[in-house]
Amino acid sequence: MIFDLPLSYLGLQLLIGLQNGAFYALLSLGLAVIFGMLNVINFAHGAQYMMGAFLTWMLLDWVGVSYWWSLLLVPLALGAFGILIERALLRWLYDLDHLYGLLLTFGLVLIIEGVFVESFGASGLPYNKPDLLAGAQRIPLGALTGNEKDVMMMPVYRLWIIGVSLAICLATWFGIEKTRLGSYLRAATENPMLVRAFGINVPVMIMLTYAFGTALAGFTGVLAAGLQAVTPHMGANLIIVVFAVVVIGGMGSIMGSVLTGFALGLVEAFVRIAYPEASNIVIFVIMIVVLLVRPAGLFGREA
Amino acid sequence: MLKRLALAAMVGGLAAHPAAAAEISDDAVRIGVLTDMAAVYADLSGKGSVIAAEMAVEDFGGKALGKPVTVISADHQNKADIAAAKAREWIDTQGVDMITDLVTSSVALAVSEVGREKNRVTMVVGAATSRLTGKDCSPVGFHWAYDTYALANGTGTAVVKNGGDSWFFITADYAFGHSLESDVSKIVEANGGKVLGAVRHPFPSSDFASFLLQAQASGAKIIGLANAGADTINAIKQASEFGIVAGGQNLAGLLMFVTDIHSLGLKSAQGLYMTTGWYWDLNDETRKWAARFEEKAGNKPTMVQVGVYSSVLNYLKAVEQAGTDEATAVSTTLKSMQIDDVFAKGGKVQPNGRMAHDMYLAQVKSPAESKGAWDYLNIARTIPGDEAFRDPAASGCPLVN
Numbered sequence: 001m002i003f004d005l006p007l008s009y010l011g012l013q014l015l016i017g018l019q020n021g022a023f024y025a026l027l028s029l030g031l032a033v034i035f036g037m038l039n040v041i042n043f044a045h046g047a048q049y050m051m052g053a054f055l056t057w058m059l060l061d062w063v064g065v066s067y068w069w070s071l072l073l074v075p076l077a078l079g080a081f082g083i084l085i086e087r088a089l090l091r092w093l094y095d096l097d098h099l100y101g102l103l104l105t106f107g108l109v110l111i112i113e114g115v116f117v118e119s120f121g122a123s124g125l126p127y128n129k130p131d132l133l134a135g136a137q138r139i140p141l142g143a144l145t146g147n148e149k150d151v152m153m154m155p156v157y158r159l160w161i162i163g164v165s166l167a168i169c170l171a172t173w174f175g176i177e178k179t180r181l182g183s184y185l186r187a188a189t190e191n192p193m194l195v196r197a198f199g200i201n202v203p204v205m206i207m208l209t210y211a212f213g214t215a216l217a218g219f220t221g222v223l224a225a226g227l228q229a230v231t232p233h234m235g236a237n238l239i240i241v242v243f244a245v246v247v248i249g250g251m252g253s254i255m256g257s258v259l260t261g262f263a264l265g266l267v268e269a270f271v272r273i274a275y276p277e278a279s280n281i282v283i284f285v286i287m288i289v290v291l292l293v294r295p296a297g298l299f300g301r302e303a
Numbered sequence: 304m305l306k307r308l309a310l311a312a313m314v315g316g317l318a319a320h321p322a323a324a325a326e327i328s329d330d331a332v333r334i335g336v337l338t339d340m341a342a343v344y345a346d347l348s349g350k351g352s353v354i355a356a357e358m359a360v361e362d363f364g365g366k367a368l369g370k371p372v373t374v375i376s377a378d379h380q381n382k383a384d385i386a387a388a389k390a391r392e393w394i395d396t397q398g399v400d401m402i403t404d405l406v407t408s409s410v411a412l413a414v415s416e417v418g419r420e421k422n423r424v425t426m427v428v429g430a431a432t433s434r435l436t437g438k439d440c441s442p443v444g445f446h447w448a449y450d451t452y453a454l455a456n457g458t459g460t461a462v463v464k465n466g467g468d469s470w471f472f473i474t475a476d477y478a479f480g481h482s483l484e485s486d487v488s489k490i491v492e493a494n495g496g497k498v499l500g501a502v503r504h505p506f507p508s509s510d511f512a513s514f515l516l517q518a519q520a521s522g523a524k525i526i527g528l529a530n531a532g533a534d535t536i537n538a539i540k541q542a543s544e545f546g547i548v549a550g551g552q553n554l555a556g557l558l559m560f561v562t563d564i565h566s567l568g569l570k571s572a573q574g575l576y577m578t579t580g581w582y583w584d585l586n587d588e589t590r591k592w593a594a595r596f597e598e599k600a601g602n603k604p605t606m607v608q609v610g611v612y613s614s615v616l617n618y619l620k621a622v623e624q625a626g627t628d629e630a631t632a633v634s635t636t637l638k639s640m641q642i643d644d645v646f647a648k649g650g651k652v653q654p655n656g657r658m659a660h661d662m663y664l665a666q667v668k669s670p671a672e673s674k675g676a677w678d679y680l681n682i683a684r685t686i687p688g689d690e691a692f693r694d695p696a697a698s699g700c701p702l703v704n
């Protein structure tokens with residue numbers, strides 16, 4: 001018993017916090033990759049996440065394509081959309097102040113959300129997750145509490161989200177920090193001229209990085225479709241929190257945004273039990289404190 | 304000289320002729336539909352409400368006391384400050400005489416206050432809080448389609464009588480949620496039930512897992528969802544993950560619209576009880592009106608949209624009867640009228656501004672029962688207007704002696 005709450009209850013709440021943290025981690029990871037490589041604050045990230053969820057719904061409802069295929073196809077489609085945006089719009093802004101990228105992507109959000117509200121309405125669409133991921137998993141706690149009757153019933157879908165998010169986050173971190181391609185990427189952001197002199201096509205690398213970031217947002221959208229109603233506003237509600245997560249973790253820090261994402265999910269879980277009214281502002285309170293103490297974020301490097 | 308006399312006679316004649324028309328301020332009746340155009344309540348009000356208001360003007364003949372009636376609209380984004388500023392602008396610079404729809408309780412409370420201050424009629428259709436006809440009532444303010452008291456009374460009473468005598472609330476943390484929770488709690492306790500607790504969630508929320516677990520742990524037989532729109536939809540959708548209904552607890556959606564059922568799908572929504580002020584499939588008249596609406600809007604109307612139609616139609620009738628668009632005179636006339644149209648039969652406007660009409664307790668059909676899109680509800684019981692709404696004397700409204 002902690003806080004007078006049974007472990008089975010507390011454990012479940014924390015697992016759910018971790019699962020919400022997985023969403024923060026995946027989305028802030030995409031933002032961090034894009035900011036780190038392109039110096040663009042991608043405000044359209046939430047809209048791209050929403051598009052991912054809608055695309056998943058369309059694939060099932062219109063063409064009968066299953067959830068599992070969506071996990072692959074939706075990120076590819078969003079990646080292609082990202083390439084289009086980067087080639088047509090973003091690349092003209094790299095030499096300008098951050099503010100221009102922010103304004104451009106914010107404009108995109110308004111357009112994309114407007115189109116979806118106009119086409120699909122605001123109240124949302126139902127998506128039925130695959131049967132394999134429905135139901136709940138029994139997690140025995142007897143070994144911890146000594147009481148065989150203590151079990152947690154955790155929804156399988158939420159466990160799946162935690163697992164797959166962790167895998168994606170680790171793979172991304174590994175790809176950027178530990179591989180040769182990743183080292184080119186990091187070098188290109190430090191000094192694009194020099195890297196180009198070595199015969200590496202920097203503009204294409206930058207383009208693919210943005211595509212990867214939007215693909216991550218699309219992937220998160222697929223995960224969300226199985227959990228909540230698919231609505232045009234699902235991204236707008238989430239993205240502000242995710243920005244706070246990125247700021248707390250430190251702009252551009254990959255591991256920082258992942259760890260912060262999961263950690264803040266847990267913090268939120270505690271607040272939801274202790275004082276639920278404050279659960280959507282706690283992250284902003286933490287952001288303010290972090291900015292006061294460490295302006296570059298918990299894992300950011302001081303400029 | 305003769306010319307001047309003739310002119311004077313002409314001017315005199317013009318002014319004297321349609322005596323009543325002189326009572327219409329700036330020669331036009333302007334109706335403002337202040338609504339949510341793009342956010343969570345856009346489907347249940349929004350553009351559909353504007354279409355409904357235009358249908359009412361059209362059915363009334365486009366003129367009141369010989370002066371043209373126009374409809375203007377704006378998006379209040381569910382923000383009380385934006386709505387109040389828009390209402391002031393409309394009244395001060397555009398000569399708006401009546402404001403309708405006003406979905407979202409915080410918005411409705413703010414604009415009703417502006418109407419009282421500037422002496423303009425406000426007809427709240429979309430919002431739910433019973434405070435509008437309680438301690439915050441206004442002599443020129445009306446509440447038309449439903450309110451938290453009627454929802455609580457309809458669904459709350461039915462559920463307690465079916466054995467659901469212990470409740471836990473998942474409540475949206477703003478004016479509407481609090482009002483609904485408190486109204487339902489009173490009904491539950493008056494019927495011998497118990498309220499075990501409540502959790503207030505930020506509005507809007509997309510993940511209800513934590514709140515559902517708290518409700519589950521309470522052991523209450525009924526989990527009352529004192530929220531609306533996407534919040535209710537996500538809470539119902541996610542409740543199935545935790546086996547809440549399978550475990551013997553039941554959900555009660557305290558405010559649901561037919562668009563919510565559409566969005567949730569019958570598979571998740573079947574069997575839920577809901578209280579509504581109107582349903583498109585009640586009788587031939589409602590079906591005909593709904594078909595006309597659907598042709599313009601692309602979907603079946605909600606009770607809010609048809610309620611906006613009714614509010615505009617009866618406002619115009621009252622203007623004709625009162626012979627003026629001056630707000631106090633129109634309001635007094637409205638309170639003496641009987642409301643008979645496609646929305647309400649034998650409706651009465653109470654001294655606190657509440658339009659009392661029959662409400663319906665409905666149950667969501669199973670996928671097998673439904674004949675297709677929008678065929679979602681079985682009407683389980685008609686609740687007569689006197690029983691459905693609060694006794695004005697007990698409302699706490701200072702206008703009622």
